[in-house]
Amino acid sequence: MGMVGGGSDAFIGAIHRLAALMDNQIELVCGCFSSDPEISVSSGKSYFLPDNRVYRTYREMFEKEAGLRDGERMDFVTIVTPNFVHFEPAMMALDSGFHVVIDKPITFSLDEAKRIKQKLDETGLTLALTHTYSGYPAVKEARDRVKRGDFGEIRRIYVEYPQGWLSSKIEDAGNPQASWRTDPKRSGKAGCMGDIGTHAFHLTEYISGLRATELCAEINVFVPGRKLDDDGAALIRFSNGARGVLIATQIAAGEENAIRIRMYGNKGGLEWAQHEPNTLWLKWTDRPTEMVRVGQGYMGAAARHNTRTPAGHPEGYLEAFANIYRNFSLTVRAKMENRKPDPLWLDFPTVDDGIRGMQFIDSVVKAGYDDKTKWVKMVE
Amino acid sequence: MGMVGGGSDAFIGAIHRLAALMDNQIELVCGCFSSDPEISVSSGKSYFLPDNRVYRTYREMFEKEAGLRDGERMDFVTIVTPNFVHFEPAMMALDSGFHVVIDKPITFSLDEAKRIKQKLDETGLTLALTHTYSGYPAVKEARDRVKRGDFGEIRRIYVEYPQGWLSSKIEDAGNPQASWRTDPKRSGKAGCMGDIGTHAFHLTEYISGLRATELCAEINVFVPGRKLDDDGAALIRFSNGARGVLIATQIAAGEENAIRIRMYGNKGGLEWAQHEPNTLWLKWTDRPTEMVRVGQGYMGAAARHNTRTPAGHPEGYLEAFANIYRNFSLTVRAKMENRKPDPLWLDFPTVDDGIRGMQFIDSVVKAGYDDKTKWVKMVE
């Protein structure tokens, strides 16, 4: 694995390294860790990389790595830069023959996302998008039970992602995470809706297997002087007639990262919340609510494949993240060795999920700032 | 206390009796417990009433009771009939000089509610509306802390009331609660939104002290053949610029009565849920979340006044209900004795809350079935 971004001052890069390395399937072999070459070099040193594998620009990295021999060359690159520096390195990586892992939202614009898809189709390479929450085993179990029809036809979906960290204008106080996320030049059209709304939206379609078709939204900027939304809510209509409510906010003072989803069919419902990620609640009209627990023998194949410890040993965010990396690496290795990947390994977010996220951003921004039109069709 | 409705086959009537009697402030002295005179008589007997105080019609009751002497005559009447039989007995009671307790929604239509208010103004009598959830001490504590400014200016409100009991068409199977609630002739314009949406709406304005000014809504009928909404969601704008999301549903299969409210200002937030009613959560941006518990010495005056036991003895729905009755009876007794009621006693929902609920119903129905207009001003 090589890395673009993720210098020692960055948050999400560290997460990617932890997630990639823990399963002993992936090694960090090179990187360009910052747009500042000095930070890149010092970061590489602290990651125990040899000097000649720490690059000053990602262009240099792709060129040099492409020239290395098999087994030495990195197999894929992870792109963990702010949104506006996703597209170029991703395209360059693909052009140089490297598989790609990329943080969400996949690109700065929907058009870029589509061009990446086209490039993937042309090259046959593999891309994984780190929508972490679908990496949790309990979330996979939820999806499988919905698919199996345990809850009947899904009618009602509630998804929420409340955070409180942007309740005041911390971007002015030099918080680097806040700084680029609230800047339309680096983040894109949307703030809160792009940063966490896309996670909530992805989880909804991932578990339900449904497609949103139109939405009615309100987008808000609560903190004075902020340029991008820090809050929003959307009513969503799904292909099968199901109805959804999506809530995302970064000004719910005192909330941490409380993503939660509930879904109800005519026979029963489910609930999952990241704050207790190893539990999936099953609700029934005529019998007791069940507490399904990750690691138990009764769990389905996907949940079991994505769990490392027996029940009662809490797994968390890093393990969910690592599940994306592990499935991606198993898939890539199989492809490199001309084996057919196990269907369980293919269970990671792809460019299609990335496009879907960009369509959500475009749609929710369009709907959210329009006080007249009630229902907006999902942008294609 | 006299009673209209609440025969031995009814649900909410039994609740009212439990709530009214527990504090040893109120006695049940008479009633017309059913539109079926035989049920009325047998019910009265099972409530240990003498034959001559059990009436065959409420008209008869008001006439006869009005003729009794002071001290023997009932002081107030409780009306616990389906919505379409609220207005007439209420007006008759007021005309006969009796105070009134009435279940929500206050009337079948907004106009009726306004006429009751006018009658109350003319007579100087007192009316209590049983929006139970504002009777919980933790809810009162929440209101007081919002008012005191602990959380700063309120920006964001989420309120939800998911139920699952109408997930299938149980009204066809003879469930009497379901039967009238899903019948527009007996329930009014709204089903779910009138039955539980009004509770959620009331809680929102009660705790925040804010007034909703416009809303954007979607109303759904999920169970085929049902005539009234069994589900809905609304985005709400408040007078101070705060934004709300209100969710109410009766088809969330497996949910019980899970009313929950969260509210966030620029300094912090709060959360309360009926499933754990003795706890109020306070959330802060810079210090640990606090678990405020009913019965503790640090609670405010309103919470203390509305609690019967020390901390750690769970109080529930019936005690919340009883708080309305107790405050109402303390107020009425003070008025009858020409004393000024303590401000704490006046803390029960009144005709103004009833009108507000009817305005919400009119507004949400108007907005919810309109696919074009996004924002609807609250009906006045």
Next chain:
Amino acid sequence: MGMVGGGSDAFIGAIHRLAALMDNQIELVCGCFSSDPEISVSSGKSYFLPDNRVYRTYREMFEKEAGLRDGERMDFVTIVTPNFVHFEPAMMALDSGFHVVIDKPITFSLDEAKRIKQKLDETGLTLALTHTYSGYPAVKEARDRVKRGDFGEIRRIYVEYPQGWLSSKIEDAGNPQASWRTDPKRSGKAGCMGDIGTHAFHLTEYISGLRATELCAEINVFVPGRKLDDDGAALIRFSNGARGVLIATQIAAGEENAIRIRMYGNKGGLEWAQHEPNTLWLKWTDRPTEMVRVGQGYMGAAARHNTRTPAGHPEGYLEAFANIYRNFSLTVRAKMENRKPDPLWLDFPTVDDGIRGMQFIDSVVKAGYDDKTKWVKMVE
């Protein structure tokens, strides 16, 4: 109902009145509410009693009431005085032909308890002991499921009752509850173990249906200068070979009233805690934990009989308390009318539970202060 104790300055008396009155089965008709005649009189007035039914001594009350005619005379008396004033009024009441409700522990000594039992046998009268926690419907459901064998043979029991209110010497600051409970002359041999240990012990035998046979205990006095135990723990051996751990403390700073019980057989286990009293957890070796909820249609007959509202309307401590009163009053009324009580009505703690509690106190005190003998047989 008449009352001994429970003046307007008392805690538990108010609880008894709330519990007795809410179901419209019982009226408060007379009382001697305090050893101070003036408090008794003013209390009676505030409870809306006529002057001639408020007595200055309980002796006077029993004599006068016994002389009243049927229908006017109280049917039973509730004794809510400190422990050292239980025996005399109870015996006097029984001698005068009145049924009795009494707070726990039943008497000051085991011998007194046995004499009350003898008197009950002679008179055929009925006595209820208010071990409140066995009044919760979820506790009754637990007992029924254990009895039915759902969990197999019970092997392991954990019961705990941590409180924190006696963490410092509040009895010196004039707290009346603390004052008599920490005084051996008014409370008896045991402090914490008598006050709340007996509750924990009762719950254990009530749910399991087992009998403790021997115990190993340690009793502590943590607060300097206190004369009775404020903390203790016991290992318990049961008749069938099951093992128990009983914890009771009043110095667990910050705890409220957190009584909790867990029980495991070879097939599964259960958990119930008063802080969430409407939920019973069922645990299984091979399938998901189930959350059984009071008010649901799947609950057994005893739980249903002792529940007043549908699922999702939290019932609490007062309703559990009221279940004892309701079952007692249904039983007494049936006896008075020469009907056979329904077995469900007979489900309230009796003198046998009272004797059992006194045996526990004697045993745990004996074991707890002895540093040599490990296992002490339950005192008979």
Next chain:
Amino acid sequence: MGMVGGGSDAFIGAIHRLAALMDNQIELVCGCFSSDPEISVSSGKSYFLPDNRVYRTYREMFEKEAGLRDGERMDFVTIVTPNFVHFEPAMMALDSGFHVVIDKPITFSLDEAKRIKQKLDETGLTLALTHTYSGYPAVKEARDRVKRGDFGEIRRIYVEYPQGWLSSKIEDAGNPQASWRTDPKRSGKAGCMGDIGTHAFHLTEYISGLRATELCAEINVFVPGRKLDDDGAALIRFSNGARGVLIATQIAAGEENAIRIRMYGNKGGLEWAQHEPNTLWLKWTDRPTEMVRVGQGYMGAAARHNTRTPAGHPEGYLEAFANIYRNFSLTVRAKMENRKPDPLWLDFPTVDDGIRGMQFIDSVVKAGYDDKTKWVKMVE
């Protein structure tokens, strides 16, 4: 890092690899993964090791590795074999100059543990013992707040570790984990008390900073035919007069791995449970309970140093485990580079904790099977 044990069929070895690798501080470079050389070789291959670093015996491994040059040679060895194969490889590793990580309990007998300590003293090498639960950041926060005196003088400790996986005789059905753990020849004197009782005991002394001085215990074998205890409970007396109750069981059917600890001083108390490991509850006599959350800015230095993600990203068992490895590796690297380790890095369990665990096992077994002697002094 080299490894003794941890073949592809083992549970805890996989955990150790995950924990060791995730922080990019440690590489797996060699191992003898099984007493069966074929399993060792195939395991090594699946861990991507070159053939010449996979050994057939640990003796061979220590000899060969000791002969490799600096930078290539492993720096330390991790021993993850059953208890009876701890001592010999540990001593051999130390004699060969390698630092050691070892799973708990440290050895088969107390005497062996003391001999390892002596060897460490002689060689100056470093040993870490994987008492995982003290690796959780919330546990470290608890320890620091106790030390700081937030709760006053500690009086009361409750620790419990209920599991249900040994509710039936699964060792006969070929479960390898159950097989050696229930076999006195491979596990040692104690079953449940050695396997999980030692964890509970360690947590108690770790957080409180106190030393147990004597205990009164009961040890049980519930499953017929089992040779070692599968359940037990102990009353513990601590040096400062504090009292503890320790519960450990493996027959609590339906429980997972529910280790939980509560501790109370005269000013307040704390609670931590592994099932919600990122939360520490602080309880107070006069103000609301606080929910302290890992990742928040208000956490102390130790908690912050042992946390990888911001608040709201649940960290779990593997991260707690990894904290031991990270601190151990930071310490070892500092020593190798002649730097003084930061005090925060020295925060991992050592041979002293191992000896303490063996003393607990000896003491609890002695006390638990003796029906006469009540209090047993901690074996030194």
